[in-house]
Amino acid sequence: MAFAHDAPERGFRLSQLIYDTRYRSLTIQAVTMILVMLGVWWLIGNLLDNLNALGKTFDFGFLEQRAGYDIAQTLIPYSNDSTHARAALVGLLNTLWVSLLGCIAATVIGVVVGILRLSNNWLIARLMTVYVEAFRNVPVLLWILVALAVMTELTPSPSAYRGDDPAAQMLLFDSIAFTNRGTHIAAIEFTRGLGVINTPLAPISLNFVAFALVVIGSIWANRKLRAHAARVQEATGVRPTIWWKSLLILLGPAIFLLLALGITFSLPVLERFNFTGGLNVSNALVSLWLGLSLYTAAFIAEIVRAGILSVSSGQSEAAFALGLRPNRTMKLVVLPQALRVIVPPLISQFLNLTKNSSLAIAVGYMDLRGTLGGITMNQTGREIEAILLMMLIYLLISLSISGVMNLYNRSVKLKER
């Protein structure tokens, strides 16, 4: 019996490397490998030649030197005596801070707009369409610049708040003042505060730690309560009324703690030239935050809309047929299925927002690009190190966000057999 694969053994010929599918992929990979190595070797050779010609070296020692420049808005203590590394850290925290604020605002606006766009109210649905199309089709840089122009050109100067009949009024019981030099907001202070622990990285407020612990404890206790109620319901068929207990557990301890610490609000007060007291939020941060969140919200609105539309109407009809009320239908049937569609693109929008926050340069907000990739780079003349380090940090942020996304995707993946 002679089968096709019983063909007589022949020695290995060189042409098999190209024409035999068993070996061809090896050949291609080997050639690619050689080409890539040659390319990298060429690039690194050029780099070394250029550095030699300029008399420069490649080292990150400059990070330990004194920065010597001031940063207007910092989340951790920083002065111009700090090192370049610290300045980069301040910039990184500023990037993360505006991204966090932007993600929260964009999600809230985006979800509301996405749902309203599906509303059966003709006027509102049209208005939301106008919003989404207007913001999606115009560069985000324009919205950031417009927000900056609004914050600096249309807001009154601090002196407009002066006098018996001032031209401008503070909002919300004198707690917010928009001026062309920044937004002044009432700050929370404690008369019987617990103090702070100073660590080399950043001071940790014990008040904040205590508050966070109490809130986490309350949430944990509330979950226990709900679990208990569910057990009672399963045993007896009657669910005990717990909403007021829930409310008490969630709010009571936190309010008690705040009162015990002696919470007060420090209001911004107009002094000779400007407001003092309270928190001063720079217009750069506000306009960057507004521009980024309004722009990203338009995309999130479309994602939310697509997610809700992706759940077939048969699902909610089936839920109604089972006798579920509308809000439970939403919570138990529609949302879990819609979220599976919504969350992955939502997280990639968060990623986009974080990357777009590098447009801070347009408004002068000192983010990672402004410190490490801006002043530090220009002062020390270390373009390669600064830009590579900056890219690496952005890459780490992106990879950790997409890592979270992959975890989520794995947890909600349909179980296929």
Place this chain on the structure above:
Amino acid sequence: MSDLHAQTVPYVRDTMLPEQSPPAAQSGAVRWLRENLFSSWFNAALTLLGVAVIYFFIAHYFPWFRHGVWNAASLQECRAIIAEKWGPEASGACWAVIRERWNQIIFGFYPTELYWRPILTFVLLFVAMAPVLYTQLPRVLLWGTVAYPLVAMWLLWGGSIWPVVMIAFGFMLGGVILRIVSRWSALGALVAAIVVPVLFWAFLMGPIDDDLSYIAPIALRPIGSDQFGGFLLAIVIGVGGIVMSLPLGIMLALGRQSDMFLIKTLSVVFIEFIRGVPLITLLFVASTLLNYFLPPGTNFDIILRVMILVTLFSAAYIAEVIRGGLAALPRGQYEAADALGLEYWRAQRLIILPQALKISIPGIVSTFIGMFKDTTLVTFVGLYDPLKSIPDAIRNNFEWKGIYWEPFIFVGVIFFVLNFAMSRYSMYLERRLQRDHH
């Protein structure tokens, strides 16, 4: 019996009633209002809120538009005209800045007497796109499409025509060699078709170019990249990036799907790296870092450098979109292609890619829209984009100091129109290419 029946039934109607119109609340405008605007108290509240918002915007901004001045030489003059016509308290738009400077917003600092060159390039763009968009046109026109990038380059930057001709000749040489040598060996043809043109460009192009320029000096006035600006720059970078990133994106997507470990790893690393960093850092690479990685003394055009980095950036995103299209294709299509005995490239070209690209059209177009919007970021590497640099330059003049909203509105509207048109066209294309019966 019938008598009895007639007595038990008190009344039987024997004529049809005339049809009546539905009650007022169930027809016409009232019914529409009730259903669409006031179906519940919540909807009614939303409607009122919406009306209030619209009223607020109209009441605040309509007068500003209505008071607009089109003929003035400076912002002061605008304000004077508005104050004279509408009273001292009135505010109004000063569209005169657009009227006076719209050339600059469109063309940047391109010499005025040479505007015909970008305009001709723009018109030729549509001629070049026509055979791609409309399949009814004769296929011969595609050669014009292929030649367009070189023609556009020559028209926009000017200079001698011969380097452009030489580059085109190199490609033709490659094509001819590929056709002839592939009669004997496919692989040899591929290698020869790459090596010979490269050798030609490297060694023969310079001397021949010198001779030809000496014999027949056909040249346009050279324009430097620093004179490009406005929408001209945005469209040059945008279109250039789109044209170059699509093939690269397809290759990267196929690479990421490949069975070959090395190819796959390289593609994944490249895609994830590019997608993980902001475009602005890549632009800084183009403006400051690229020179470090090239042989000492190389210094090529900044627009070209930016275009290369923008291409790499959008190619990574396009690769991900096309990968989605490839993954969405049923496995049966791949298996059918294998069963027909098609080898890899032929299967990709005839069966896989046409379908995968069709699925990815919306994603590809939205990537292009995103890239076109991102061309405004070139302002941060010193190029004159229409959104920030040009308005800043206009504001630097004494006459137009302090003018913010009019340039923003003008530029924003142009961006909106272009991008909106692109997204609508992709929806149309999606419908036209739909083959299954939904």
